[in-house]
Amino acid sequence: MNRSDSYQECFGTEPTIFSTLTPEELVWVETQLVKNSYKKGDFLYHEGNRINGIYFIKSGIVKAFKTGPDGKEQIVAFAKKGNITGYRSTLSNEPACTTAQILEEAVICYIPGEVIFELIRKNGNFSIKLLQLVCKELNQANSFMQDIAQKTVRQRLAEVLLSLEENFGVTQEGNLNIILTREELANIIGTATESVIRLLSELKRKGIINIDKKHVALKDKNQLKNIALLLD
Amino acid sequence: MNRSDSYQECFGTEPTIFSTLTPEELVWVETQLVKNSYKKGDFLYHEGNRINGIYFIKSGIVKAFKTGPDGKEQIVAFAKKGNITGYRSTLSNEPACTTAQILEEAVICYIPGEVIFELIRKNGNFSIKLLQLVCKELNQANSFMQDIAQKTVRQRLAEVLLSLEENFGVTQEGNLNIILTREELANIIGTATESVIRLLSELKRKGIINIDKKHVALKDKNQLKNIALLLD
DNA sequence: CGCAATATTGATTCCGTTCAAGGGTGGTGG
DNA sequence: CCACCACCCTTGAACGGAATCAATATTGCG
Numbered sequence: 250m251n252r253s254d255s256y257q258e259c260f261g262t263e264p265t266i267f268s269t270l271t272p273e274e275l276v277w278v279e280t281q282l283v284k285n286s287y288k289k290g291d292f293l294y295h296e297g298n299r300i301n302g303i304y305f306i307k308s309g310i311v312k313a314f315k316t317g318p319d320g321k322e323q324i325v326a327f328a329k330k331g332n333i334t335g336y337r338s339t340l341s342n343e344p345a346c347t348t349a350q351i352l353e354e355a356v357i358c359y360i361p362g363e364v365i366f367e368l369i370r371k372n373g374n375f376s377i378k379l380l381q382l383v384c385k386e387l388n389q390a391n392s393f394m395q396d397i398a399q400k401t402v403r404q405r406l407a408e409v410l411l412s413l414e415e416n417f418g419v420t421q422e423g424n425l426n427i428i429l430t431r432e433e434l435a436n437i438i439g440t441a442t443e444s445v446i447r448l449l450s451e452l453k454r455k456g457i458i459n460i461d462k463k464h465v466a467l468k469d470k471n472q473l474k475n476i477a478l479l480l481d
Numbered sequence: 482m483n484r485s486d487s488y489q490e491c492f493g494t495e496p497t498i499f500s501t502l503t504p505e506e507l508v509w510v511e512t513q514l515v516k517n518s519y520k521k522g523d524f525l526y527h528e529g530n531r532i533n534g535i536y537f538i539k540s541g542i543v544k545a546f547k548t549g550p551d552g553k554e555q556i557v558a559f560a561k562k563g564n565i566t567g568y569r570s571t572l573s574n575e576p577a578c579t580t581a582q583i584l585e586e587a588v589i590c591y592i593p594g595e596v597i598f599e600l601i602r603k604n605g606n607f608s609i610k611l612l613q614l615v616c617k618e619l620n621q622a623n624s625f626m627q628d629i630a631q632k633t634v635r636q637r638l639a640e641v642l643l644s645l646e647e648n649f650g651v652t653q654e655g656n657l658n659i660i661l662t663r664e665e666l667a668n669i670i671g672t673a674t675e676s677v678i679r680l681l682s683e684l685k686r687k688g689i690i691n692i693d694k695k696h697v698a699l700k701d702k703n704q705l706k707n708i709a710l711l712l713d
Numbered sequence: 714c715g716c717a718a719t720a721t722t723g724a725t726t727c728c729g730t731t732c733a734a735g736g737g738t739g740g741t742g743g
Numbered sequence: 744c745c746a747c748c749a750c751c752c753t754t755g756a757a758c759g760g761a762a763t764c765a766a767t768a769t770t771g772c773g
Contacts, residue, residue: 315627318710323627337616346620369609373602383615384569388578390622395547395555397629398671431752439630441730446753478550663720673762678721
C-alpha cells in the first residue's frame with residue numbers, strides 16, 4: 250500500500266485526539282499515514298521491539314498485553330475504534346512494553362513518529378489531549394492495581410464484565426460486543442482460566458449473566474455491581 | 482507565604498522536566514510558584530478533591546495511594562526530590578485519584594495549573610518531557626499489574642525491596658534511604674502486614690537482608706533478584 | 714512515664730491454583 | 744461435505760499460599 254492510496258478520511262467525524270487538529274494539519278496528517286487491514290490473531294507490534302509511530306484504530310479491536318517469564322499473558326489494555334496505541338514507545342524512544350494483537354478484524358492507520366512530534370510542537374491543544382489520554386490510562390492502571398491487590402477474583406470478574414459492556418456495548422441480542430476466550434478473561438483479571446470458568450458458571454446458574462459459547466450477556470447489572478463491591 | 486518570598490531557585494541544577502524551559506520561562510515560573518514546608522504525615526491533597534496545580538518536590542518524600550472501601554491503602558507511587566505529583570488531576574480537570582501524604586519532611590513548590598498549560602502550549606519540548614514522564618509511570622503501573630497478578634507475595638517483596646534501593650539509594654550504613662512501616666510495605670505489595678513481617682523475618686534469617694527496627698539493608702542483592710524471578 | 718501505634722508470632726481457615734482427564738467446537742483440507 | 748485436529752471449555756480432587764483472627768511484645772512519641 251502506497252501513501253497516495255491512503256490519502257483519505259481516516260479519522261472520521263467522532264471526537265478523537267485528532268479532533269484538536271486544524272484543517273490544514275488534518276490534511277497533512279492524512280497524507281502521512283499508512284492504512285492497513287489486519288485479521289484476528291495478527292500482531293501489530295511485539296513487546297521489546299522498537300516502534301516509531303502510533304497506530305490509530307479505524308475499526309476493530311486490539312488487545313495489549315505483557316508476557317510473563319512463564320509465558321502467561323497479562324492484558325493491560327484494549328484499543329477500539331477511535332483509540333490509538335503504540336504511543337508510549339514512540340514518545341519515549343523505548344522498546345514497546347506490550348504486545349499488541351488483533352482481537353477483531355481491524356483497519357488501522359500508522360502515523361509516523363515524526364508527525365506526532367511535529368503536532369506536539371505545533372499544537373498545544375493536541376499535546377494536552379494526548380496528555381489527558383495518557384493520564385486516563387494511568388488512572389485506569391492504578392485502579393486496577395488496587396483491584397487486583399485488594400479484591401477477590403469474584404469481585405474482579407464482575408467488575409471486568411461491567412467495564413467490558415461499558416466499553417464495547419452490546420449487540421442486538423444483548424451480548425457483549427467483544428469476544429474473549431476464557432483464558433483472555435483470566436488474563437485480564439489476573440487469575441487461572443479454570444477459576445473464570447467456575448465463576449462464570451456460577452453467575453449463569455444464578456441468572457446474573459447468560460452464556461452461549463463465547464457470547465456473554467449481562468442480565469442483572471445491579472447484582473453484578475453488588476458483587477464487584479462485595480455487597481452480596 | 483507570599484509570592485515574592487518564593488521567587489528563588491526552586492528547581493536546582495539536576496535534570497527535571499523543567500530543564501526543558503528557556504531561561505525566560507524559568508524565571509517566569511519561579512515567580513509563579515508557591516513554596517511550602519511539610520512534615521511527616523501532612524497531606525498534600527486528598528483523593529476525590531479537585532486540585533488545580535502541580536507539586537514539585539524540592540526535598541523529602543511523598544507517597545501517593547488509593548483508599549479502598551474498607552479503608553485499606555494501595556500505594557501506587559512515590560515522589561522524591563525532583564519529581565512532580567498532582568499533574569493528573571490538573572491536566573485532566575478531574576478530581577485527584579490518589580491521596581498524597583508526606584513520608585519524609587518535605588519542601589514542595591506548588592505551580593498553578595495555568596502556568597503548566599501555558600508551558601505546554603508554548604514549549605513543545607516541555608510537552609514531550611511531560612508525556613514521557615507520564616508514559617514512564619504508565620509502564621511502571623502496567624508492570625506492577627502484571628507482578629501482582631502473576632507473582633507470589635515473596636517475589637513481589639524481593640522486587641519492591643530492590644526497586645526501593647534503586648529509587649532511593651542507601652545511607653552510609655547501607656540502609657534503604659526510605660523509612661516505611663511494615664503496613665506500608667504491605668500496601669505497596671498488595672498483601673497483609675503479617676505476611677510482610679513473616680517474609681522479612683525469613684529473609685533476615687537467611688542473611689539476605691538486615692533489619693533494625695524500620696531500617697532495612699539489602700545484603701545479598703543477587704539472591705533477592707533470584708527470588709524476584711523465582712529462581713531460588 | 715504511659716499510651717497509642719507498630720511489630721511479632723501462632724493457629725486456623727479458605728480462596729484460588731494446580732493437576733488431571735475428558736468433552737465440545739469450529740475451521741480446514743481432502 | 745464431513746472427518747479430523749487443534750484449540751477451547753468444563754469439572755473434579757487435592758494442595759498450598761496467604762488471609763484472618765487472636766494474643767502479646769515492642770517502640771517511640773507527647
